[in-house]
Structures are given as structure tokens and as C-alpha cells.
Amino acid sequence: MDQTPVIEFQHVQLHIDQQQILMALTFAIQAGQFVGLLGPNGAGKTSLLRLLQKEYQPSSGQIKFQGQPLSRFGQAELAAKVALVSQLSGPLFDLTVADVVLMGLIPHKALWQTNTEQDLQQLKQSLELVGLADKERHSFAHLSGGEQQRVLLARAVMQKPLLLLLDEPTNHLDLYYQHQVLRIARALQITVIASIHDLNLASRYCDRLLLLSKGQLVADGTAEQVLTQNLLTEVFRIPCLIDQNPFGDCPRVSFGYKDNV
Numbered sequence: 001m002d003q004t005p006v007i008e009f010q011h012v013q014l015h016i017d018q019q020q021i022l023m024a025l026t027f028a029i030q031a032g033q034f035v036g037l038l039g040p041n042g043a044g045k046t047s048l049l050r051l052l053q054k055e056y057q058p059s060s061g062q063i064k065f066q067g068q069p070l071s072r073f074g075q076a077e078l079a080a081k082v083a084l085v086s087q088l089s090g091p092l093f094d095l096t097v098a099d100v101v102l103m104g105l106i107p108h109k110a111l112w113q114t115n116t117e118q119d120l121q122q123l124k125q126s127l128e129l130v131g132l133a134d135k136e137r138h139s140f141a142h143l144s145g146g147e148q149q150r151v152l153l154a155r156a157v158m159q160k161p162l163l164l165l166l167d168e169p170t171n172h173l174d175l176y177y178q179h180q181v182l183r184i185a186r187a188l189q190i191t192v193i194a195s196i197h198d199l200n201l202a203s204r205y206c207d208r209l210l211l212l213s214k215g216q217l218v219a220d221g222t223a224e225q226v227l228t229q230n231l232l233t234e235v236f237r238i239p240c241l242i243d244q245n246p247f248g249d250c251p252r253v254s255f256g257y258k259d260n261v
């Protein structure tokens, strides 16, 4: 079996306008891993995801994708292999839900190719997966924020990527769909890197966690290894306690102050 990591960061640094955003990141991600990217605001999570889409270039070090320098991949080739679900973006707003989801096929089709019966079947399945089968003909703009977020996940599913990048995928979602979205992403059995603020969701669904603080990778391992009281209290600057999540075999994190002030 091929053991080449899907993603490899070798001493990757990122500077923007003289400011150091990411510092000498070194790690490798194997195929099929579900990786949670954690850290406080401004830690560098989105910047790391942008490096993977070639929106940003490392100022030094190297990123490899499937064993090859990421810099060698053209945008079209990358679009066929990497899907991103991120915060909502403007140009989608005049489209129907079906239009948005079918955009997931664009990297796999030539300009002149129209949608086949099989594509439309796949559209239905993707929408069913995210619980929006009844919204196919609705305007994307008129959906709630959480529904829009799920449409974007359906589009990523449609794309059949090798690597799925999720930038705060549970924002705007109610409790049910916070869990659903991560369960759906897990069930795809592809490599996933998800930036997540909710440490308990990360603990429950991720195989591995990367904890960033001020651009540095301060912990890398399983939930048990990364979600430790001292580390989290220091990184998130708020007292923290760890116990066991009664619903799953994973750590549960509680943050807060005892006096409730």
C-alpha cells in the first residue's frame, strides 16, 4: 500500500507584509485521516488552509501534495482534487441550490459538456445527504446561513475530492447539523482538514488534532494527547478542565471561571 502522505509540510513559514503568520510548520498527513485544526483567533488556521489552495505561497520551506511539490500543481488540477467549504461568498447569491451544488462538477468537465442523468442523480444524493433534498430549486440567497453552509458541503461532496478542507464548517449550524456535517465529512472516508473552534466536536470526530498558537504548531496528536488541561489553559487563556465524554470514548473539555463573573 502507498504510504506517501497526502500532505507534507516541511519547515513551512508564511510571511505577509513583513509579519510572520506561520512559523516553521512540519507535519505529514496520511490518506484518510480526519485532522482538526485548532487554535485561538489569529493563530493561523485559515492561512494554513489558504496555503493548501495556493492562495498564499510559503515564504520558505516546502509543501508537498501526493508526494509532489504543491507548487507544480496547476489551479485546474488542484480544483479537481481539493474541495473547500469555507465562509459564504458573494457570487453564489443569484443561483439556485442546484446550480451551486452542480458547480462541484466543474473541475471534472469540459466547457461544452452538459449535465448527464447521472449528474442529476448525484445532485439529488448530495442534497439528501445534507438534508436539503426539498430545496433543490430554491434560491441559494434565500436559505438560512446554516442551510447555505450545508449546500456548500453538498457541492464539495459532488466534487468527489481527494482532500476536503473545511474552514469552520460548523459556524451557523444548529447542534444537530454541527454533528451531522462532521459525520458526513467523516463518512466520505477521504482526507479531511477542518478548522474547528469547538474543541468537543473536534475531540469527538477527528483522528488527529493540530493545535496552532501564534503561528506555531504547539501540539500534534490524538485528542487525548492534545487536549490537556495545562496546554489548553495556556493557549486559550481561560481555565479548563478535562474529563471523559459520556457519549464517546474521547476527552471532554470544559472552560470557565468558578465564580461565574
Ligand SMILES: Nc1ncnc2c1ncn2[C@@H]1O[C@H](COP(=O)(O)OP(=O)(O)OP(=O)(O)O)[C@@H](O)[C@H]1O
Pocket (backbone or CB within 6 Å): 016, 017, 021, 039, 040, 041, 042, 043, 044, 045, 046, 047, 048
Ligand atoms: N492577507 C492578509 N493580510 C494581512 N494579514 C493577514 C492576512 N491573512 C492573514 N493575516 C493575519 O494572519 C494571522 C492569522 O490569521 P488567520 O485568519 O489564519 O487566523 P485563524 O486562526 O484562522 O483565526 P480565526 O479563528 O479568527 O479565524 C492574523 O493575525 C491575520 O490578521
